[in-house]
Structure formats: C-alpha cells, structure tokens
Amino acid sequence: MNSRKYWIVMACAMLTTLACSTSKGPEPGAGGARPRFVFISNSNSPFWDAVRVGLDNAAKEFNVEVELMRNDGSTGGQIRRLEQVGAQREVKGVMVSVVEPSASGIIDQMKSLRAKGVHVIAVDSDGPMESREAYIGTNNLEAGRNLGKAAAQLLPQGGKVIAFVGIRSAQNAQERVNGFKEGAGAKIQVIDVMEDSSDVNKARRNVAAALQNHRDVKMLVGIWSYNAPAIVDEVKAAGKRSKLKLVTFDAEPNTLLALKDGMLDVTAVQNPYRMAYLGVKVLKAMVDGDQPGVTSVVGENGIKDTGVRLVVPDDSKTVTSEFLVRFSDFKKDLDAKGLTSS
C-alpha cells in the first residue's frame, strides 16, 4: 500500500465514522432554520443528566437545537469549548456553568462571544456581570445558609466539620461554603475544605483521609454533587455512620439511594432541570428580541434564583425548614419529570 492509498483509506474511515455518528444528530433539513444553543457544563457528573432533560424538553417546546457539551472540570477544557463554539456560526446562544470566574481566559472567551453577537448567559455557576447577560441558578449563598441551619439542628452542641468540593475557587463552591458557615453559626467549625479537582476517585480518597486524620470530626459536608456518594461510601466502609452527621448538596442517583436508606441526614437540592429549561427559554427570547419575555424570567437585574429544597429521609425528625421535603415526595416529583437525579 503506498502512502496515497494509505491516506485515502484513513479518510474513508474518518468519513464512515462521521457519517455514522451524524445519525445521532438532528434530522436532515430540520436544523437549518432553528436557532442553535450550546450549554457548556463545568464538569461531568449525573447532576448534568437533569440539565440534559431540561434542555431537551425546552428544545422541543421552543423549537430550537440545543447541545450539552460536558466539560472535564478544567479551566483549559472550558476555554477550548468556548473557542470551538465561537467558530460555529450557527450558534446563537451559549449557556455556561463557569468553572472559575477568576480565570480571565474563560471570561475573555465569554466576552468575545458576546462581541460577536452571540447571547451568553451563566447557568448554575455565575461569572462576572460583564461576561454574561443573565444568570439562572441557585442562590448558592442562600442554599448554603439553609444547609448550615439544618447542620446546626443536627449538631446542637457544635463540633468540627470537614467539607469536600471539586474546585474551592469556583463561585458556587465559595458561596455554598460561606453560606454554610453563616447558617451553621459559631459552634460549628469548618476545619478544612478538601479539594478534589473534579476527580471522583480523589474525592473518595479525601474522605478516607479526613476520617483517618480527624477522629474528632462530627460532620462531613459534600459541596458538589458527586461528593455525597463519595462521603456515604467511605463512611459506610469505615463503619462510622453512627458517629457522624452527613449533609450534602444535590441528589445524584446514589445520593437518593443513600437518603432512602437513611445514610444521609439532609441534602440541599437545586433544580437543574428548571435552570436548563429557563436558560433555553431566555436565550430564545433574546434571539427573538423579546425583551418582555427575557424580563419575565430573569427580571430587571438579570438574575433568576431557581430555589433550593432540603431533602431528608422519610423518618427524619431533627431538621425543620420551610424548604423541607421528605424523600418519598421528592422521588415522586422526579419520577413525574422522568428524572433520575437533580
């Protein structure tokens, strides 16, 4: 085989791969006229499955195309995806869950998209105001406060607490941790916030290390969604459930199982489905020049808080809150939307 034949074979293989894979995309002829939006996540976890359902349902309802690009948790990965999107002329709107608001590379790309006329909104994790037109997501500070109040009820005598998170400097992580501290009060001391760089295996190692090195710790706090299953598994393996209070954010499938079995005391659940749905709705209104439609969702200040619920096991009696939901009721709500996580 000479080199020309070699490259022809390679080109054919690539063509076949691309041709096969396009079968998963939109139907021929259906994509041309519809606006195309892209959602760039900050990391990859089951949390984004609920976002996916919200995007798909909204895409059908508002007659748009939406792609979910799952980032690998890195700043560089998000910059690359933003650059890629910037080179796709058909993309009219972008939703970004910002990995790090302090990373100027990300913010520059968001500004660059806006300068090209692409509508950019932050969803789930906010960026600086100049980088986006609106923010839709949880008021993470408030969510942290509510979880902190629940923590104070679970540990009325106070004690040492360790928190676990993917990236400490992420806006939502900072706000959740700070809110938790505020809500929990002075008796509860957060002695460490352990970072795992969105590496689930490291998240587990962090929990194991914390259990070994801080035998007097009274509570573990999972800040990002995958931290909850990591905490539950390691605590179960160490046989320390009875000595520890476990509070987390979000509801991955394994977190729901843990709640059902009483392996978690409380989890603060956002509404990723609603974030994604409203994100598409707002972008569609922006593309259509429908300012009242935009304002109806994000108000004059361009911010929409999608709220938080505190989910507890069915037999929980310690935690009281206006946002409290029992596991069975929460599960029914998820099933009704076809979701397996939130």
Add this chain to the structure above:
Amino acid sequence: MSSPNILGGQRAWRSFLGTQEFGLTLANLIAWGIILALDPQHNFASLDSARLLLREGVLLGILAIGAAIVIIAGGIDLSVGSVIAFTGVVCALLLRAFGGESLAAHQALPFWILLTSILLTLVTGLLVGAFHTLLVVKLDLPPFIATLGTLAGLRSLAKVLSNDAKIPANNDAFRALYTIWWVPTLILVFVLLATALLMRRTKVGRHLYALGGNEEAARLSGLSVGQLKLIAYSTAALLSTVVGILYAARQGQGDAESAVGYELSAIAAAVVGGCNLRGGIGTVGGTVLGVTFLTIVVNGIANVIKVDSTQWEGLVMGIVLILAVAVNRFRKEKD
C-alpha cells in the same frame, strides 16, 4: 529531448509524491474538505474557524515536535502534560513574586519582570529535561518509567508550590503571548524551522536518528549517547515549557490541574505524522502535518456532529491513531 535539469526536477517531484509528507498534506486537504462538506453551515470556511485551528494546532504542534524528537531518538516522554502544568505554575509564581501588587492590581508590568519570569521558567524546563536524562542515562531507567515518574511527580510538585490554588497571571502583556493569534504562531514557525534544521542538516540530528535506529550500534560507533539523550529530552522539556507558558497566558493563571492527558495527544500527533515508536524514523515536518490532521479532525467533529460531539472525539482520534500505526507497520513490512 529533455534536459537533465527537467528530468531531475521530475524525479524530485515523483519522489515527493511518494513521501509521507505528501500523503499527510493530501489527507489534511481531504479531511478539511469532507468536514466542510458535511457541515451544513460550512464553518471550516470561516476566519474564526481558521483561527481556532491555528490556536489549537500551535500548542499541540510545539508539544508534538518535542515528543517526536524523543521518539526519533528511541525514547518516549510521558511527562509532557505535567511539565506544562508545573512550568505554568512556576511562571505564574515568578510573575507574582516579581510583579507583586502590580500584578494583583492588574497594572502593567515592567518588561524585565516578564522576561525574567519567562527565562527562569525556561531554565526550569531545561532542568526537567536534564533530570530525565539523568534518570535514563545514569540510573539506566527505561524512559517510560523515568518520565512516568515525573508525570506523577511534577503535577504533585506544582500543587505543593501553588498550595493547590490557581495562581493568577492576569497581565495583559503576558497574556498577549496567547491572545494575539500570530505570536504563538510565530513561536511554532521558529520551533519548526529550528528543529527541522537540527534534525535534517546537522550532525547532531543524524546522530539522533542513528541513536533511535540502533542504540548499541550508535554506542559502538563512538557516538556520545548520553549527550544525544540530553539534547533530545532537554528539547522536549523545553518545548513543553514553552507550551506551559503559553497555556498560563491562555488561562490567565498557573493551574496545577491543567493539560491532563496532553502527553497522549502529543505522542499521537507524532505517530500520525510518521514517527515510529521504535525510534529512528520520523520527521519534524511530518509531525506538524500530523498535528494539523488531528486538529482538523478533532475540531471538525463538533462541526459535523451537532449534538453531543464531545462524546465522539476520543473515538475518532483513536481510529485515526490505530490506522496510522497499523498502516505504517504494514508499509514497513512491505518495504
């Protein structure tokens, strides 16, 4: 009757048509054309897309040239991604150390601070290359193991130095190293010319091929194997450091978690470009064409597959890589 000059020219042209470089150039054009045709919006025809390909290709290109030189010399460097993260953090720390409050306040930094920080970072990269050579030559460790050690170790050291935090390098002049599109392009052109000259026109280059082809024979021929390995590993580490600096400029921060898995992309590009992992075979030009091919294919996936494109990147890259290695092997056996 044809003149000797014309006949010579025809022979040279026919000879070029049979080279790997010609095949790669053709493959690049075919891949670009296929993606352009399959994309309903024809994004590959836009200036934005050209800039994207250039930016993506430049970083990978500089890396892959370093990887190719080590592979040609019969070694392998698995530490590339960690060197990028480590040197990016070192550069950001140096900028912070020299720039102090000016950097924090996002003010302009004196030129000497930028130059000193960059030069010291490059020296750090050279030391990493020298360390690799020490492990491979003096301790007689297999290159795979030596660089696997630094793959893990340097990233960890970057975390220690940065205390697991992102180190801001948010200075406009520094960031211009990446944000002004022609600056990294110029760096790649310089690296390409310098390394192509080294490998094709110098005694050192020929000796590196000889070393990769048969290390024992090279040693018996009186070549200084240790010095040649020092050149190969130091060049690779230096070029990874250049990318580390550009990467810090791209992100506006030194990040110990950045560039995970880049070593595989660099090696893949070198292999697609014709380098043989057993050493002694490959060219700098071919490697750069391998880089452009991978860059076109990987970035083109998002243009063709409009939904969930990221899921397909690894599969397409894997197919291209396996085909490249398989066909190279087939060609070698036939030759």
